[in-house]
Amino acid sequence: SEVKKIAVLGGDGIGPEVVGEALKILKRTEELYGYQFETEHGLFGGIAIDEKGTPLPQETLELCQGADAVLLGAVGGPKWDNNSKELRPETGLLGIRKALGLFSNIRPANVFDCLKEASTLKPEVLEGTDLIVVRELTGGIYFGEKFRREGANGEEAVDTCVYNVQEIERIVRQAFDIAMTRSKRLASVDKANVLETSRLWREVVNRIAVEYPEVELEHVLVDNCAMQLLRRPSSFDVIVTENMFGDILSDEAAMLTGSIGMLSSASLGEGSFGLYEPVHGSAPDIAGQGISNPIATILSVALMFRLTFGYHDAAKSIEDAVKDVLDAGHRTGDIAVDKSSAIGTTAMGDLIAAAM
Amino acid sequence: SEVKKIAVLGGDGIGPEVVGEALKILKRTEELYGYQFETEHGLFGGIAIDEKGTPLPQETLELCQGADAVLLGAVGGPKWDNNSKELRPETGLLGIRKALGLFSNIRPANVFDCLKEASTLKPEVLEGTDLIVVRELTGGIYFGEKFRREGANGEEAVDTCVYNVQEIERIVRQAFDIAMTRSKRLASVDKANVLETSRLWREVVNRIAVEYPEVELEHVLVDNCAMQLLRRPSSFDVIVTENMFGDILSDEAAMLTGSIGMLSSASLGEGSFGLYEPVHGSAPDIAGQGISNPIATILSVALMFRLTFGYHDAAKSIEDAVKDVLDAGHRTGDIAVDKSSAIGTTAMGDLIAAAM
Numbered sequence: 001s002e003v004k005k006i007a008v009l010g011g012d013g014i015g016p017e018v019v020g021e022a023l024k025i026l027k028r029t030e031e032l033y034g035y036q037f038e039t040e041h042g043l044f045g046g047i048a049i050d051e052k053g054t055p056l057p058q059e060t061l062e063l064c065q066g067a068d069a070v071l072l073g074a075v076g077g078p079k080w081d082n083n084s085k086e087l088r089p090e091t092g093l094l095g096i097r098k099a100l101g102l103f104s105n106i107r108p109a110n111v112f113d114c115l116k117e118a119s120t121l122k123p124e125v126l127e128g129t130d131l132i133v134v135r136e137l138t139g140g141i142y143f144g145e146k147f148r149r150e151g152a153n154g155e156e157a158v159d160t161c162v163y164n165v166q167e168i169e170r171i172v173r174q175a176f177d178i179a180m181t182r183s184k185r186l187a188s189v190d191k192a193n194v195l196e197t198s199r200l201w202r203e204v205v206n207r208i209a210v211e212y213p214e215v216e217l218e219h220v221l222v223d224n225c226a227m228q229l230l231r232r233p234s235s236f237d238v239i240v241t242e243n244m245f246g247d248i249l250s251d252e253a254a255m256l257t258g259s260i261g262m263l264s265s266a267s268l269g270e271g272s273f274g275l276y277e278p279v280h281g282s283a284p285d286i287a288g289q290g291i292s293n294p295i296a297t298i299l300s301v302a303l304m305f306r307l308t309f310g311y312h313d314a315a316k317s318i319e320d321a322v323k324d325v326l327d328a329g330h331r332t333g334d335i336a337v338d339k340s341s342a343i344g345t346t347a348m349g350d351l352i353a354a355a356m
Numbered sequence: 357s358e359v360k361k362i363a364v365l366g367g368d369g370i371g372p373e374v375v376g377e378a379l380k381i382l383k384r385t386e387e388l389y390g391y392q393f394e395t396e397h398g399l400f401g402g403i404a405i406d407e408k409g410t411p412l413p414q415e416t417l418e419l420c421q422g423a424d425a426v427l428l429g430a431v432g433g434p435k436w437d438n439n440s441k442e443l444r445p446e447t448g449l450l451g452i453r454k455a456l457g458l459f460s461n462i463r464p465a466n467v468f469d470c471l472k473e474a475s476t477l478k479p480e481v482l483e484g485t486d487l488i489v490v491r492e493l494t495g496g497i498y499f500g501e502k503f504r505r506e507g508a509n510g511e512e513a514v515d516t517c518v519y520n521v522q523e524i525e526r527i528v529r530q531a532f533d534i535a536m537t538r539s540k541r542l543a544s545v546d547k548a549n550v551l552e553t554s555r556l557w558r559e560v561v562n563r564i565a566v567e568y569p570e571v572e573l574e575h576v577l578v579d580n581c582a583m584q585l586l587r588r589p590s591s592f593d594v595i596v597t598e599n600m601f602g603d604i605l606s607d608e609a610a611m612l613t614g615s616i617g618m619l620s621s622a623s624l625g626e627g628s629f630g631l632y633e634p635v636h637g638s639a640p641d642i643a644g645q646g647i648s649n650p651i652a653t654i655l656s657v658a659l660m661f662r663l664t665f666g667y668h669d670a671a672k673s674i675e676d677a678v679k680d681v682l683d684a685g686h687r688t689g690d691i692a693v694d695k696s697s698a699i700g701t702t703a704m705g706d707l708i709a710a711a712m
């Protein structure tokens with residue numbers, strides 16, 4: 001098979017360490033399955049600000065544009081928090097999404113058996129929770145016009161939330177397609193009782209629903225969804241929503257599984273290209289100590305194999321290996337009950353690679 | 357003492373029934389404490405649409421404007437869901453907030469001992485949870501310009517989120533004042549890494565914080581807050597945030613207490629005037645059956661006594677009576693473990709009035 005090019009952006013904090021373990025998994029996949037990967041590293045986020053004066057250097061963008069997929073660690077840290085907008089890591093994140101046309105963020109939120117107890121929800125409520133949040137990623141209030149102006153009552157700030165039919169259609173169609181591969185249930189989340197963008201959203205969803213008669217569709221208001229995720233998490237299958245609501249709800253959903261340190265995500269555009277990253281952040285407080293948990297990043301590689309490369313055999317092998325290593329009782333500090341027996345980042349990576 | 361005028365808007369679904377029990381409590385308060393109330397009913401919500409062709413008739417607005425406080429049941433129902441915007445109950449709700457200048461929505465989210473088990477959160481996580489969400493209620497994306505237009509990629513919809521310094525100042529100052537009466541901890545929630553309105557919000561919060569050196573302030577991003585409410589609910593005291601984030605987070609916070617059917621809320625403007633209502637909705641499915649739980653509405657009266665009238669003695673008497681009745685084992689169906697022994701709406705109201 002052809003060589004797959006992967007742009008590797010370690011980023012900040014624990015990003016480079018966890019990505020390092022994911023690279024081990026790529027190497028192991030080559031040995032076991034004969035697939036071939038060409039990886040190239042790029043500067044992104046805070047480290048790119050420090051070294052290149054911008055969170056998303058042109059050469060990093062070009063590296064990604066020339067790749068089949070991007071593997072990202074995490075960006076950000078207190079060091080850059082008070083910078084002006086152009087010099088903040090998250091500006092790079094928003095920039096790369098827009099520049100690569102990654103309009104869809106996919107976050108599976110499932111419960112790891114060994115972490116059931118880690119959730120703050122009661123186990124019986126959590127039982128069977130396995131949902132996916134499909135979040136629109138390049139539109140809405142994130143990318144609309146923003147400015148300050150003098151108003152009648154002093155300075156005012158303005159953000160604009162804009163959605164067009166085409167932007168809504170492509171994300172909604174993708175969500176229906178994903179629902180078709182699962183339990184065929186889709187919850188579309190909006191605030192149609194208040195927002196014009198939500199009313200357009202709902203119209204488009206209803207129009208596209210006709211093409212998917214098998215999918216059971218429910219419209220849920222965003223405030224109600226924030227409640228229902230708590231009340232009946234296992235009743236959700238696929239949730240599709242706009243950018244800002246998706247930001248909030250996908251974090252809520254991830255947290256309620258208790259497995260947030262283990263969850264991976266994909267950001268997709270048209271075609272098979274995708275950017276893959278763990279849901280957790282850059283955890284600057286534990287960076288460089290070799291104690292971070294690489295599993296979410298390793299599972300992001302499995303997601304990349306499934307969604308971008310169609311390497312389902314290797315993806316399954318990674319997922320099974322993670323399960324086996326956890327079942328055998330190995331834990332990094334973040335998920336260990338007995339912290340004294342916790343293993344480090346590289347030990348965890350080695351064990352998973354060996355278990356494949 | 358002078359006669360207090362209360363505008364009573366029963367609204368739709370179970371609204372009129374639960375408000376009926378709250379009126380019993382007003383009467384009982386007159387007997388016990390010598391306070392005097394003059395109540396007048398107004399049409400509001402779906403019933404006003406049916407009878408007057410608008411969810412907020414002019415005479416209802418004038419009734420409220422001439423009152424010292426408003427007691428609201430709940431509005432809405434499937435009957436009006438597909439109406440055009442002007443003929444939907446929630447348009448009345450947004451209209452009354454704006455017309456009465458109710459810029460602040462206050463929602464205490466605490467855990468009722470007898471309902472501890474009703475939460476989907478583990479009891480040990482919930483332990484000690486007692487927070488207040490202070491939500492800005494007349495600004496932001498709810499009230500900014502909204503429209504449709506033809507764009508390059510077909511029809512598009514636009515919502516505008518606007519905040520000026522004065523709007524932010526008054527709600528933030530109120531939140532600091534509330535924090536001063538409690539544990540002196542304030543979490544200000546925004547999305548300052550993305551939104552211009554949030555950056556202005558944060559600037560104002562930091563400026564006002566200087567006036568409250570005793571209050572421990574934390575800035576929390578909205579997505580992180582949705583997570584932290586699940587992870588460490590009891591660590592929050594007062595949360596202040598803008599309209600849309602407040603809509604989502606206050607519902608999440610209410611639901612995680614497990615006590616959502618028992619929670620009251622206040623919407624306040626400048627001065628002592630306020631609108632009081634239960635957090636729960638109009639529950640059209642059980643309307644008219646006499647089985648709804650009036651406690652949230654009765655506790656809204658207690659909140660009115662505290663915040664608008666300063667009748668702390670009577671407020672405490674109501675709160676204690678509710679506690680006593682629950683401690684004695686009386687339950688409406690929604691909170692009963694053994695549904696067969698559940699009592700009805702009026703029986704619950706009578707018991708609480710008698711226990712005052």
Ligand SMILES: CC(C)[C@H](C(=O)O)[C@@H](O)C(=O)O
Pocket residue numbers: 090093094247549550579
């Ligand atoms: C860092 C921030 C801009 C970003 C977002 O809001 O999209 C993050 O919260 C995420 O969800 O990836």
Ligand SMILES: CC(C)[C@H](C(=O)O)[C@@H](O)C(=O)O
Pocket residue numbers: 193194223446449450603
């Ligand atoms: C009905 C709706 C317009 C309203 C809101 O979003 O403010 C409701 O959800 C609330 O929180 O009171």
